[in-house]
Amino acid sequence: MAADAPHSHDHGSELSEMQLRVRALESILTEKGYVDPAALDQIVENFETRIGPHIGARIVARAWRDPEFKRQLLADADQAANALAAGETETHHLIAVENTATLHNIVVCTLCSCYPWSVLGLPPVWYKSAPYRSRTVIDPKGVLAEFGVKLPPESEVRIWDSTAETRFLVVPMRPAGTDGWSEDELARLVTRDSMVGTGLPLSPSEVKR
Numbered sequence: 001m002a003a004d005a006p007h008s009h010d011h012g013s014e015l016s017e018m019q020l021r022v023r024a025l026e027s028i029l030t031e032k033g034y035v036d037p038a039a040l041d042q043i044v045e046n047f048e049t050r051i052g053p054h055i056g057a058r059i060v061a062r063a064w065r066d067p068e069f070k071r072q073l074l075a076d077a078d079q080a081a082n083a084l085a086a087g088e089t090e091t092h093h094l095i096a097v098e099n100t101a102t103l104h105n106i107v108v109c110t111l112c113s114c115y116p117w118s119v120l121g122l123p124p125v126w127y128k129s130a131p132y133r134s135r136t137v138i139d140p141k142g143v144l145a146e147f148g149v150k151l152p153p154e155s156e157v158r159i160w161d162s163t164a165e166t167r168f169l170v171v172p173m174r175p176a177g178t179d180g181w182s183e184d185e186l187a188r189l190v191t192r193d194s195m196v197g198t199g200l201p202l203s204p205s206e207v208k209r
Contacts, residue, residue, distance in 0.1 A: 052121030056169060057190035059084055059119060061183045063096075064174040074098060077169060081119060091118045091167075097160060098171045099197075104151055105170045106144065106197030108136040109162040116167035120192055127196065137161075147198040160197075170197045177204045185209055 030036075059081055063070035073080040077096040085091075094116055097105040109115065113128035126132050136143050140157040144150070151157065160168040172194040178186060181204075188207050193199025 053119075053190075053192040053195070054187070055081075055085055055121075056116070056119040056192070056195045057187040058183070059096075059169070060171055060190045060195065061186035063171050064178075064186050065183055070098075070171070073171070081169075091116070093166045094119065094169060095160075095166060096169045096171055097158070099173050101173070102154070103156050103158060104144070104149075104197065105158050105160060105168075106136060106140055107160045107162060107168045107170060108133055110134070110137060111163070114162035114164055114167060116162075116169055119169055120195060124192070144198065147193065149198065149200060170195050172201050175201050175203050181209075 059073065062084055063073050069080060069084075073096045077094040078091050080096075081091045081094060099105055109127075110133050113123055113133075115123040115127060117123070132143065137159060140159055141151060144157070162168055172190070174186070175189055178189070185207075189201045189204070191199050191201060194201045
């Protein structure tokens with residue numbers, strides 16, 4: 001194609017307005033020497049690969065397989081999670097809450113966006129949004145339905161409000177048909193949303209063993 005030929009592809013940015021603002025701010029701080037791009041990249045890399053939902057999934061999977069570990073997790077989540085992570089991360093003021101056939105837990109931060117980064121990684125955009133933070137308290141079953149979680153009318157929904165001092169991890173119910181599954185196999189069923197309470201674990205038919 002000649003250099004002066006018309007272009008048919010779209011040059012529009014795929015980034016959101018907020019992402020563009022963050023990029024611009026990062027560029028300014030980098031130019032002024034306040035921020036080291038390599039350090040920022042390492043932080044993001046840590047949360048995406050070393051610290052992320054896979055750690056929470058391992059915790060849940062262990063709780064599903066090991067009743068004693070689950071007892072310890074529900075009694076002292078920090079100690080149990082830190083022991084399992086073995087130095088990969090460290091939790092502080094983490095509380096684990098368990099879903100049952102009659103009780104469903106959902107986590108929100110009504111004041112800002114406090115989130116258990118150490119076990120779930122980076123928080124999703126919707127968790128930080130004002131509609132989620134306000135509507136979850138007012139109409140939790142309605143919010144859950146929008147996420148595709150439909151509970152029986154008699155089910156109780158318990159809302160846990162995260163703060164700067166206290167974060168929560170939901171231990172979802174173990175899917176049926178997983179008897180004999182290994183911890184690694186079970187961890188593949190655990191989704192980030194199921195550990196926030198806005199989703200359910202995957203079913204055995206949705207993953208390949």
